[in-house]
Amino acid sequence: MAEMTQQVLGVLASGRGTDLQSIIDAVERGEVKAKIGVVLSDKPDAYALERAKKAGIPALCIDRKQYDGRAPFEEALIAALEEKGVTLVVLAGFMRILTPLFVRHYKGRILNIHPALLPSFPGAHAHRDVLAYGVKVSGCTIHFVDEGTDSGPIIAQAAVPVLDDDTEDTLGARVLEQEHKLYPQVIEWYCEGRLHIEGRHVRVDQ
Numbered sequence: 001m002a003e004m005t006q007q008v009l010g011v012l013a014s015g016r017g018t019d020l021q022s023i024i025d026a027v028e029r030g031e032v033k034a035k036i037g038v039v040l041s042d043k044p045d046a047y048a049l050e051r052a053k054k055a056g057i058p059a060l061c062i063d064r065k066q067y068d069g070r071a072p073f074e075e076a077l078i079a080a081l082e083e084k085g086v087t088l089v090v091l092a093g094f095m096r097i098l099t100p101l102f103v104r105h106y107k108g109r110i111l112n113i114h115p116a117l118l119p120s121f122p123g124a125h126a127h128r129d130v131l132a133y134g135v136k137v138s139g140c141t142i143h144f145v146d147e148g149t150d151s152g153p154i155i156a157q158a159a160v161p162v163l164d165d166d167t168e169d170t171l172g173a174r175v176l177e178q179e180h181k182l183y184p185q186v187i188e189w190y191c192e193g194r195l196h197i198e199g200r201h202v203r204v205d206q
């Protein structure tokens with residue numbers, strides 16, 4: 001394979017950041033051969049920012065509340081990512097919907113992880129919706145981000161059982177275990193140039 005330039009990841013996270021941590025750990029172990037250029041959060045109290053700082057990664061809050069509208073907020077996100085030379089945007093528990101302004105800027109270069117088996121149960125309350133519906137299997141989905149919500153071409157999925165006595169927390173923990181294995185793996189595939197978007201399909205070179 002031809003030598004590839006190193007990808008610079010910009011990770012966006014709104015919360016505790018365990019997905020981010022799995023990526024930091026995989027980079028440190030050399031399993032993801034990329035650099036994390038910056039971690040951004042829309043929430044000042046996101047623990048993800050602490051995790052980044054502990055790992056020596058630039059971390060910045062771009063507080064949605066400080067911006068008058070989505071466009072200026074997203075322009076600030078783009079400026080911060082550009083400043084660090086980010087080539088791949090990784091959404092890791094980022095709980096805001098990105099508009100076409102952002103998505104077009106990074107077309108084909110934004111990954112998201114969703115805690116359900118898309119196209120079932122999109123949106124911000126996947127575990128709650130899964131339990132309410134009564135399905136027996138759930139899991140996580142990693143996909144390219146397009147201009148819809150949780151609708152972009154799917155790269156990889158992992159399934160877990162839903163148990164009778166599950167709560168959002170117990171199901172969430174079971175799904176997260178899979179997320180922490182699958183997300184670093186998919187990021188490495190991207191970095192190796194193995195992912196090809198063909199319409200709705202993503203081909204992964206073996």
Ligand code: GAR
Binds near residue numbers: 020092179
């Ligand atoms: C993860 O389960 C991720 O799939 C989900 O948020 C959680 C973040 O956990 N993302 C979404 O729901 C996106 N709509 P973390 O803060 O511990 O990484």
